[in-house]
Amino acid sequence: MGAAIIEDGRLLSAQRAEPAELAGGWEFPGGKVDPGESDEDALIRECVEELGVKVKLTDRVGGDWPLGRQSILRVWTAEILEGRPQALEHTALRWLTADELYDVDWLPGDLPLVEEVRTRLR
Numbered sequence: 550m551g552a553a554i555i556e557d558g559r560l561l562s563a564q565r566a567e568p569a570e571l572a573g574g575w576e577f578p579g580g581k582v583d584p585g586e587s588d589e590d591a592l593i594r595e596c597v598e599e600l601g602v603k604v605k606l607t608d609r610v611g612g613d614w615p616l617g618r619q620s621i622l623r624v625w626t627a628e629i630l631e632g633r634p635q636a637l638e639h640t641a642l643r644w645l646t647a648d649e650l651y652d653v654d655w656l657p658g659d660l661p662l663v664e665e666v667r668t669r670l671r
């Protein structure tokens with residue numbers, strides 16, 4: 550599950566720190582669902598763990614996208630309710646305007662969702 554966190558017309562992108570094959574690539578922050586957890590609860594929890602922010606999920610974006618060999622990526626747009634994002638598990642964070650969306654090196658799995666999100670940025 551990935552969060553497209555949007556604020557003032559900008560999208561938050563996060564640079565992966567690991568594993569080595571993916572490190573340096575940019576993604577939607579998020580993570581995997583724990584047993585017994587809903588997709589939405591998992592994403593809200595991951596935003597606390599990875600970014601230190603409390604978010605509200607607004608819309609589901611796009612469909613189910615293959616991620617690596619055995620995962621799927623589902624993305625929701627989100628708004629920050631509390632806190633300022635910090636790179637607690639990432640190498641760096643960056644806010645991107647619509648014009649800057651492709652300035653970072655998106656991971657291949659996340660890239661198709663970037664275009665979907667672009668239409669949501671004012």
Ligand SMILES: Nc1nc2c([nH]c(=O)n2[C@H]2C[C@H](O)[C@@H](COP(=O)(O)OP(=O)(O)OP(=O)(O)O)O2)c(=O)[nH]1
Nearest residue numbers: 550576577579580581616617618620656657658659
């Ligand atoms: N974001 C992203 N992950 C990818 C790509 N290709 C690929 O194999 N992966 C792998 C890395 C992870 O094992 C998995 C995505 O995991 P995730 O971001 O949802 O969760 P995570 O590894 O951060 O682990 P966790 O926070 O749930 O503990 O898919 C890609 O293009 N983008």
